[in-house]
Amino acid sequence: MKRKTTESEDEVLPKDQCESPSITESSGGSAGGGAVLKKGPWTSAEDAILVEYVKKHGEGNWNAVQKHSGLFRCGKSCRLRWANHLRPNLKKGTFTAEEERLIIELHAKMGNKWARMAAHSFCLSYLDDLDDLGVNMNRFKDNEIKNYWNTRIKRRQRAGLPLYPPEVCFQALQESQHDQDTVGVNVGDGGHHNLLQTNSYEIPDVIFESLKANQGVLPYIPELPDISASSMLLKGLGSPQYCTLPPILPQQKCLQASFELFPSPGAGVGNGFSSFEQFPDDTGDKVAQSFGLSYPFDPATKNSRSFAVIQGGHSLPNGNSSASKPTSGAVKLELPSLQYAETDFGSWVASPPSPLLESVDAFIQSSPVAVTFEADCSSPRNSGLLDALLHEAKNLSSAKNHPSDKSSNSSSATHGDIADSSAFNIYNPEWGEYGDPISPFGHSATSIFSECTPLSASGSSLDEQPPPETLTAMTGFTVKSEPVDQVWTSEREKETTPRLDLTRPDALLGADWPEQSSGYIKDQSAMSEAIATLLGDDLASDYKHVASGTSASSQGWGLNCCAWNNMPAVCQMSGLP
DNA sequence: AAGCACCCCAACCGCTCGATC
DNA sequence: TGATCGAGCGGTTGGGGTGCT
Structure with a gap:
């Protein structure tokens, strides 16, 4: 004390x-x-x-x-x-980098559910240390997590940095799409919340007291939902051996929505994404303008693509805020710092000290799109920031699935210069071609990012970002990151691979993105074979790998998430409850 | 050295939820 | 069915520590 x-x-x-x-x-x-x-x-x-x-x-x-x-x-x-x-086995001292990552990931999924995060992190720490049973069985303190988060948010807001590393965004998005694929579209928030919230993470201490007596098996299996074959497949596609797949996105719009939300340094991976800097000046300006101010808006589904970001940050931090409640006044600490950065794309790369949040609020509230969006912030309660955002992504995807929504979408042109301003349309006329929201291919892309993106497990705090080399190694893409405080770009890679400026919110809107990925998209028959394979032996081996604990502990945080998400499969294969 | 601002974190506070009667 | 109680959760506060001017 x-x-x-x-x-x-x-x-x-x-x-x-x-x-x-x-x-x-x-x-x-x-x-x-x-x-x-x-x-x-x-x-x-x-x-x-x-x-x-x-x-x-x-x-x-x-x-x-x-x-x-x-x-x-x-x-x-x-x-x-x-x-x-x-209480015995309380974790003492500061959080390690790995623990910090875990906290951030959990927060992205759960929001300000500190106690649940504490319990959940306890589970994951166990998964990470199967080889050291009984050694790292300390639980986080919810109060400590809460304090850490609040402090971190303040720090990042001051620094003008986004709260969530891109990997977290991808992970959460992938889980969201997993829900879509397995549960269906427009089923409310029964999605990944089921995994992370509905299920019990209350871990009886007594269970862990007997861990040492049960080495070799997974003694603790929380109540986990059944995992569908499709979700398993998706996990498989997200496993490292499939990381050569590009982010082919049947739900690119969903992904984009998230990318817009998290233009963090190193945000996103993908070949061919271009920043506005790479466009002719007027083009870049055009995109930037449309991106921020005249976004496609669906009055029927009340989906707003760009302002979901901001709005989500303001009114949907964890779903606790009323969906219909207009956001005003002070921004809660949970809000991502990137919200104001979005209001000023011109200063994105050289992120200046955070502008006053109040001014951002004023901007948001003055935006007709934002005002309209407030009517439909029906994000699940208790969800994390990302949940709220993903909720919007789901809406977008579902809207795309329904003709009526489509028509609504088109009619939304009356709300602004949508036809001209849509960043999607301008630089990616082929979006519609990939519109298969329930295709597992869409998952593969996000899984690749979220689960096959090992982060530096040592040394850096979470305010830092993982070195791009890891992403590059796994995806063949180069992540350029040049925020105020971090530059990881490998000079060599910069020369040899397409460059993606991930510090910008527009990084994923480049024109060459579909081109780069089209080769993979066209080869869907090969993907089908891969799926069949994944449903077979590879899947089992994948999960065995997870069960062995090596993936979680040695490959970093992303796979740690994978391990957790795959726990049901692990249990099934291990014959555990 | 003093003053100030900020950070960190333990503790408080109000509220909600589930169990029980 | 409603009241009561226990437990827990999340937000907030307040004070010591620290670094800067």
């Missing part, structure tokens, strides 16, 4: 703080029979008393602690103290 602990620091606890009347009745002792309970920092003596009590009576029934132990603390305070400081 950094706070000084003073034995004399007694305060009167407001009566409404402790719900249990038994506390006030039994306070007794020096408290004089009133509701005088101590507040403030805990002393070591109090800690000892609490530890002793828990040893004796176990966790729970916190309001009885005072009664039985003589502690003049309310049960709430006792529980918090125990959970955050006294």
Whole structure:
């Protein structure tokens, strides 16, 4: 504890703080029979008393602690103290780079669900350390995660950096599309939330206490949903051996939506994406203008492509905000920092210190598109930032699937210079050709990015980005990153491979993107064979690989996510519950 | 050395949810 | 079925630490 602990620091606890009347009745002792309970920092003596009590009576029934132990603390305070400081196997110290990545990924999926993140990260740390069972069984503290996140957000907002590394975006997007493929389109938010939220991540400590006695198997399998063959296939396509596949995107629009949201340094991978810098000046300006101000908007589905980004950042941080509630006032800390960067594409590369968020809000609120979009921010509750964004991506995809939506889409031209301003249309007239939202090929692309993008597992904090070499090695693409504080570009690769300026939100809107990928798209028969193969032995081997723990621990964070997502398959193959 | 701003984090606070009666 | 209670969660606060001017 950094706070000084003073034995004399007694305060009167407001009566409404402790719900249990038994506390006030039994306070007794020096408290004089009133509701005088101590507040403030805990002393070591109090800690000892609490530890002793828990040893004796176990966790729970916190309001009885005072009664039985003589502690003049309310049960709430006792529980918090125990959970955050006294409980065994609590993680101490700062987060490692890997843990930071994990937190960010979990936050992208869950939003501000700190306790769930703490529990979930506990699971993943276990997966990462199958070889060291019992060594890294410490759980994160939700409060610590929360503090870390809040601090990180502030830091990144100041630095003008996006909150989520691109890999997280891809991962979340891939999961979202997984839901689409397996559950269907427009089924609400039953998608990946099922995996990360619906299912229980509450991990009984008792399970882990017996880990060492069960080495060789996966002793802990949380309640996980069945994994469909298609999703397994997608995972397979996302495995490293398929990373030569380019990001062929039946749902490119969805992907784009995410890319727009996360124009982080190193954001996105893909060959042939060009930044606006590579266009003729007027063209680039045109795209930039249309991208930010006159985006295609579907009044029927209320889908707004570009402003989903901003709006998502403002009103859908984790779904807790009302979908219909206009966003105004201060931006919550959870918001991605990139939101304001989007308002100023001209300064994207040399990201300046963050502009005032208020001004961004003003901009958003003044935007008719944004205003309209607010009516449909029906993002799932409890979802993460990315969830909210992916929700919009789903809507886009579903709109594309339905003729009525399409017509609505076309009619949306009345909302602005959409025909001219659509960045999609201008530089990618072939979008429609890839419109097979339920094709597993779409997944393969996102899986490639999200799961086959090993991040540097050491040394760097998460504010840094993974070296592009890893992406390049796996995808054949070069990731150029030149944000304010990070430049990873390999000079050699810059000379030999197409360059993608991923620091820009428009990085994925390049004209040569479909060209670069078309070769893969055309060879769908070969892909079909690959699918068949994946459903066979390769799939099993893939998951065995995951089960062995090597993928999660040695190949980095992206595969760590893969390991988690594939746990159901691992369990099935291992005959585990 | 003083003042200031910012960071970090433990603890508080209000609220929600589920169980029980 | 509604009230009550216990437990937990997420947001916020407040104070010490730290670095800069």
